[in-house]
Amino acid sequence: MINGPSVDAQSHLENQFPHIAQELVAKWGTPDVETYMANLMVDSRGTRQGFPSAVAEELMLIDTVLWELSDTRKQFLSTQEDSNFSFGG
Known part of the structure; x- marks a missing residue:
């Protein structure tokens, strides 16, 4: 009978700090996760x-x-203004 992932299939985080893993799952996809x-x-x-x-x-x-999934990283991505940039002329 399979009731869910075995302890071996769980991550170290899930095994050692299940409350943190559960909180990450609960906050994932919300601004609170960051x-x-x-x-x-x-x-x-x-x-x-x-x-x-x-x-x-x-x-x-x-x-x-x-x-990688965050909106925060978008502020660091290239913009149209960056397309004319070049090193050394």
């Missing part, structure tokens, strides 16, 4: 120990995916 990710990645309190390396790697991957 703030939530930023708060996970930066220790603003100065008291956090950090995540285990495997979890940190997964969070960085999730953050990269979020960046």
Whole structure:
């Protein structure tokens, strides 16, 4: 009988910090996800120990995916005005 993914099929994040994984799922696709990710990645309190390396790697991957999908990155993309730019003449 299959009731869902086995623990082996889950990510390190899901296994070690299920509440964070659930919160990411709940916030995904909303503007709140970017703030939530930023708060996970930066220790603003100065008291956090950090995540285990495997979890940190997964969070960085999730953050990269979020960046690629984000409206925020559009401000850094080329515009029509950039089409005339060239290096060295």
